[in-house]
Amino acid sequence: SGRQALGVEYDMRNQLYSHLLRLSFGFYDRHQTGQLMSRATVDLQGVRFFLGYGLIFFFQHVITLVGVTAVMFWYDWRLALIALAITPVLIGLAYRYSHISHPLMRDVQQKMADVATVAEENIVGVHVVKSFAQEPQEQAKFDRRSEALFRQSVNANRQRAFYVPLISFIPLVAQAIVLLIGGRMVVHGQMSLGHFIAFNLMLAMLVMPLRMLGMWIGQAQRATASGERIFQVMDEPEEVTDKPDAVELPPGEGLVRFEQVSFAYVPGRPVLEDIDLDIDAGRTIALIGHTGSGKTTLASLVPRFYDVSAGRLTIDGVDVRDLELDGLRSEIGVISQDPFLFSETVRENIAFGVPDATDEEVEHAARLAQAHEFIDKLPDRYDTMIGERGITLSGGQRQRIAIARALIVDPRILILDDATASVDATTEAHIRLGLREAMKGRTTIIIAHRLSTIALADEMVVLERGRVVARGAHDELIGTSTVYAEIYEHGLLEHELIEQVEAAAS
Template structure:
């Protein structure tokens, strides 16, 4: 039984070591475009260490030759040489530090761009499963760990190893008996480093996770500050954030405790070793088997070995910390985009707008289909309203058209082409969405409208704003089109935000338009202005309208009624009222509610 436990521990240690090595290699590969600068910096660092190794030999010569022979000229020469060595070491150290820091910052910049580009390629499902704060934490906090590994841990491991081996070789050359005292401590330090390193790595990963959680909590609350204040939940949100940062503190405290225990143990061990060396070396000098210069040089090399092993131990824990954090980065980079272009995907220059659903099934989770066997044939230029109870699958249906998700069964065609065989970017260039909750970027009104067509001229933007019934209120704002809208458009009303979204869609000039409850949250006056703008936008375009208020879809060419993911009715407003069924029930219920409200 005991043997099995030992075998399991050995296997686990080998596995951890292999995983660590693979992670280090992957971090190092990030520096490939700047490998020459990295190598130059490392060579300069090794050269600086080599200069440092020669200093104790100079001190030995100073003590043994100069003081014994009382040669002042030799003293001046050795002092001058030592000064030159120190100056040379400073220059080498400067070059090494500069280029390593340069490579580190360059790699971090490239990595942030690569991560952000990868995030843009990921599908909606990934973002629905992850909190924004956690994603932001990976872009900011976790990326710094890679810089630590590249600029500190990896290069210093090389230079410290060189310094350690050099010191050992010179120490053995000076006195092999004293060297044995130092060597006895190495196995103990190695075992301690491996034991503590694995635990520190795990805690480092936990710290990054806790940091991401606290960032997510803060972003949740600050992003909904209006709701927080409206419900007087400031104290509650402070409590939530306090709890999350306290969890972070407790995890950090465990790491600090382990690290402190580790370094204290290493320090005591090496200080004891140095005392023994000093004592035993003094006996050797008294016995005539060692000169004073040899002992001083030996003590310097012992200090160098002590420092090198301590640094290697620290570097090992630093690398484990960096790897623990970088795991989260590579986990994100390894995330495969759910929606990808097929190898035979084509680009389309223009579309007529015919949309077909052929026996489409879709589920967010297995065994729980949201859409069931949907078949539709929408003609180019047709206006189709999709209505039904909440949770029926209306928004999911239109989200399949721009391939935000792919159905598990069935096909969706545009102008006879399966959308899986159309390049995503090309497909989405011909589709515009005006949602219920409009998102505006925290830039100017002009830049938010221009998002529909990035190379649009100012005249085009003004025309789109006018057609969206937005130009009048824009011109009443002091800075006009250049006015900042605030975070998520907080400086504008709901109706104003909707009209900017319509202007953005008009500027894009899409072949297919998706309107998702675009007027449901507006007052009567704003709704009238927005509805008028929408009618302009809908002209000569295939339009899908999701609407809760059935009074806004009565003039649609066709109304699709969905219940529990299935099409239960379709036809014009008058036809559906004549047939009876779910649509008539929904219409009459709303009609009664509106009369009561009046």
């Protein structure tokens, strides 16, 4: 039983993790990490405990009840009926306890997840908490969540303390009545003493499983509540997935075309509307606009992190929804503003997209990203372990490793989402030198606010409120687009400084 329960837990955990990996970004936009971690740990353990102990006891007791009841009827059907007269009462109490305890246990599991969420957020964001001296406030928040869990657990235990003893007491009443009536039958010669003793021994065997009923119901309801929470995730549909007849991305140069594309994270609240945009193969465009104009969302549609709400997006003439996801994303390198690094070596982080990459390929990508110089100075060079989320590296170093990670896959399309926002002017100048080489022959989409980064583009596309309002080179836009003119004026001084630093770096 224990081995089977562990096997079920093992299979469920692997299936849950596999399903989590397949779910789209939209799912993670709606769910907290701590809630998901609680389902994968605490809830799974609750299910495993019930399967390991609850079910085996259940089947043992069912077999005992059926067997003993049959023998009792064979011995004396009158006393057997008296013993079983409490059955309707037991069923009614069991139903009532089950009906009351299930929502309580479900709420307990949810509040345990709330506690885990607060703990996870504060551990991950410990630098922010300490920087703003918010330890007392965060401790108070954790205490409130813990107190809510405590109160709900007390409510659940209060119900358990009432129903479990009551359910355990009812079979004893039946046993007492059988002793009374059976004793009178022995006294009046209607039953032999040996017959009476044998019947009571069987009755004791019947009473024990019935007295365990309350405890078993409590365990079952906790496991059911945990199972519901697990299957809420398991039953979550994969919003972005391969079609049954999905095809591989055909050879091409990286022509990207948006045709009347609209997109909304929430129905009825469009973020992008009627986007018509062609990006020629090998060209570099910069998406510019104020915060919230839809730049990152537009770029996220290319690797199909989200599906368009209307219209279609094609790469080399094929709708991305008709392509195999693995093949599509292997041809697209994405460098985000806040890069995530794993708790692995520098080499493993750079080669994440190409696990069998050679040392020469890893070093070449690092040189393109202007990362080789600082990696060479690390204690174990490319074999240096990086702390969780790259915490042992500076922001600029993390960004350059992320750029190298994107370049090593030799992508057909490159997406730079404010990729130089976290570095200083000198570092940015070095990265730009590497990016100029890396971008040659690749379709590149740049999302940036710095003019120094925008200058890498062949042309600019201006977005405002989810629509393309202008497109062209600097000379065309400076006099026709107020949005571009405003961004240019604010970044002009910075642009001049970067150019001076870049000239010195080269």
